[in-house]
Amino acid sequence: MTDRHYELWPIGWVESPLLDPEAAPKQGNEGSPEAWLTLDERFSEALRDLEVGAEVLVLTWLDRAQRDVLVVHPRDNPANPLKGVFSTRSADRPNPIGLHRVQILVIEGTRIRVRDLEAINRTPILDLKPVLDRRLEG
Amino acid sequence: MTDRHYELWPIGWVESPLLDPEAAPKQGNEGSPEAWLTLDERFSEALRDLEVGAEVLVLTWLDRAQRDVLVVHPRDNPANPLKGVFSTRSADRPNPIGLHRVQILVIEGTRIRVRDLEAINRTPILDLKPVLDRRLEG
Numbered sequence: 001m002t003d004r005h006y007e008l009w010p011i012g013w014v015e016s017p018l019l020d021p022e023a024a025p026k027q028g029n030e031g032s033p034e035a036w037l038t039l040d041e042r043f044s045e046a047l048r049d050l051e052v053g054a055e056v057l058v059l060t061w062l063d064r065a066q067r068d069v070l071v072v073h074p075r076d077n078p079a080n081p082l083k084g085v086f087s088t089r090s091a092d093r094p095n096p097i098g099l100h101r102v103q104i105l106v107i108e109g110t111r112i113r114v115r116d117l118e119a120i121n122r123t124p125i126l127d128l129k130p131v132l133d134r135r136l137e138g
Numbered sequence: 139m140t141d142r143h144y145e146l147w148p149i150g151w152v153e154s155p156l157l158d159p160e161a162a163p164k165q166g167n168e169g170s171p172e173a174w175l176t177l178d179e180r181f182s183e184a185l186r187d188l189e190v191g192a193e194v195l196v197l198t199w200l201d202r203a204q205r206d207v208l209v210v211h212p213r214d215n216p217a218n219p220l221k222g223v224f225s226t227r228s229a230d231r232p233n234p235i236g237l238h239r240v241q242i243l244v245i246e247g248t249r250i251r252v253r254d255l256e257a258i259n260r261t262p263i264l265d266l267k268p269v270l271d272r273r274l275e276g
Contacts, residue, residue, distance in 0.1 A: 087187035
């Protein structure tokens with residue numbers, strides 16, 4: 001292991017009515033509101049083939065996460081036994097990249113309205129990827 | 139958009155017989171060999187609950203990618219019309235994070251042998267996440 005590291009640059013930001021990380025849903029399908037992905041205009045060519053109705057994977061940077069946490073009580077519930085973070089979707093992990101499957105509702109220039117995003121307001125966006133057919137996954 | 143950026147630290151490295159990016163499969167289920175995920179020992183607690191047979195998502199840093207590419211010919215085939223990178227799984231994209239669904243075959247300490255990984259030898263590993271049941275996705 002070297003001390004190498006890599007730099008991420010946000011491509012945009014989440015605009016969501018979710019303001020409180022403690023109160024936010026744990027997963028997108030657990031009562032998440034609609035939200036906007038506001039992408040920087042210099043990436044307009046990269047998103048030109050996105051379509052309303054499509055499901056996409058949104059990768060985010062969970063900038064409030066603790067990166068030195070290796071075990072957590074799943075779902076922040078102390079009644080759940082401690083579990084290694086690589087077996088959970090906890091935001092607390094060495095590289096706190098969020099992975100969210102959402103559906104596109106509206107596209108207005110470089111702003112994309114989506115359903116089922118549990119990320120809170122101002123979360124940095126790193127990438128968008130199509131869902132692959134194989135095994136319906138990401 | 140600010141000039142903010144975030145730092146990723148590799149948690150480990152891929153050991154694979156795949157050496158040539160040009161010749162590597164495009165997706166895990168397209169003839170990928172078995173490979174080892176060699177994680178740094180300081181993360182052993184984070185992976186203590188992984189189990190043989192489980193499917194997990196591996197996030198990697200595609201360190202040979204071009205980050206200023208916004209449109210590509212899908213699957214590197216010039217016959218395919220140019221497409222915005224956010225509608226493709228191209229490695230070339232602003233933040234070249236690879237997302238791979240693999241199955242765990244063997245666990246030896248902090249080394250994990252997996253099936254279906256198309257990443258080439260020495261690719262940095264960023265994160266491991268469980269596959270969620272909902273819609274079988276990542």
